[in-house]
Every structure is written in structure tokens, then in C-alpha cells.
Amino acid sequence: MNTIKSKFSLEGKVAIVTGSSKGIGKSIAQGLAEHGAKVVVSSRKQEAVALVVEEFKQEGLEAIGIACHIADSGQRENLVAKTLEKFGRIDVLVNNAAINPFYGPLEGADDVVFDKIMDVNVKAPWLLSNLVLPHMKSTGGSIINISSVEGLRPGFGLGLYSATKSALIMLTKNQAKEWGRYGIRANVVCPGLIKTKFSEGLWANEKLVEQYTKTIPLHRIAHPEEMAGLVMLLASDAASYMTGGVYAADGGYMISG
Secondary structure: OOOOHHHHOOOOOEEEEOOOOOHHHHHHHHHHHHOOOEEEEOOOOHHHHHHHHHHHHHOOOOEEEOOOOOOOHHHHHHHHHHHHHHHOOOOEEEEOOOOOOOOEOHHHOOHHHHHHHHHHHHHHHHHHHHHHHHHHOOOOEEEEEEOOHHHOOOOOOEHHHHHHHHHHHHHHHHHHHHHHHHOEEEEEEEEOOEOOOOOHHHHOOHHHHHHHHHHOOOOOOEOHHHHHHHHHHHHOHHHOOOOOOEEEEOOOHHHOO
């Protein structure tokens, strides 16, 4: 019997998660593996991904680690090639890796910073998705891009980051529109404030956190593992009719005053 519950299983699927040696990416990789997927853990340093893979294997999860600086074309190609060499297919791509090298007013940054943040946060997910496209065309697949509520609602000091995350949302919608005919779904997840190393500059500010938690309905910041469930759904056949969607996991930030 083909049950509804069985559609949440990721058994037999192969998933690449970029930026997955820590934080949100690591929790996503763990969640996918716990639901049966064969997971490729990837970030810039091989030592970092190797530690995560060893941790996963001790829990009985199937994973390999492939270092990849996603702004480097050769390393992107190597990531895809080695994944196919090991597992023979790619069913899920989670574009999670991102940077934010600048905090401050728009006029305070220079074009070097702009190019760097666009290369990693927008250009790299676009090109990596293009690389996996031929390998998803015959079987279908799920592309999940990790954006941010900053891509939906402007704040202060994160203007360039916000611009890239907004661009990633529109990229996702176009992927969904153009690649749906191949059975490929594309969705985007927009986390709110999450307690990770990446966002430490925000949640370490007690005054900011106090104001933030008073404003949002759930009155707290989130932990990385709270982002994994939504990604697992979007990766699974339970989400077979979900594409082009923008999903906020933000404690109600987008509906707060």
C-alpha cells in the first residue's frame, strides 16, 4: 500500500547540502539523512566536512563529505562529479551556503564587497543548480534555496545581504516555472533570526534580541534544527505538488509590527 506516511521517507534519494558543516546547513543535512537520504555534506574545508560525516556515521547515517567553495566553478563541478561517482544520481539540492561580509549602510560598502556577496549568495546557487539540472531531468528532483526574511522585508545594516536574498527568491520562482516540465520542483525557505555562528553579531546583541523577541509572536529566537523539518518536507514526495513557494520559518516575524 502506497501510504501517505511513506511519502515523507527519503529512502533512496541523494541530497547535496552546501554550507553544511555547521549551523542550519548541518541540521538540514542531519534531518535528510535521518529520513533515509544519502547526504553529501559540503563546505569550504575538507576537515570540517569530515568531522560532520564521522559524527553522522556514528549515528548510523549515510553521508560523504566533499569540500567545495561554491564561488569556485571548478569546485562546483567537482562537487557534482564526485556525488555522481559515489551515488550515481542527485535528487535534492539544498543551496544553503551564504556570506555576509558587511554590516552597515548601503553607501558604506564598495563594489568589491558587492561582487563577493552576489557571487556567493546568488550566482553560485544559480550555477550549481544549472549543473545538477541535467541529472534531474530524467527523474525529477527538488531544489531548495535557503534565503532569509531579510529578502522579504528590509532592515537596517543588511541592505546588500537583503538584496541577494531577495534575488535568490526570484531565482527560485523562475527555476520552478522553467523546470517544472521536467518534474523538478524549486522552493525557497526564509529563516528568521537563528542562533548560529553566522548570525552571532545579531543574537549576541542583548538589546536587539530583547526588542526582537518582544515583537515577534513566538517571543524567542530559533535554533538551527528548527529549520530542518520544512526542508525535509520540501525534499520529500509529500511535497510533490509544492513548487515556486516561499516559506518563512521566522517565529511570526513577517506578521509582526
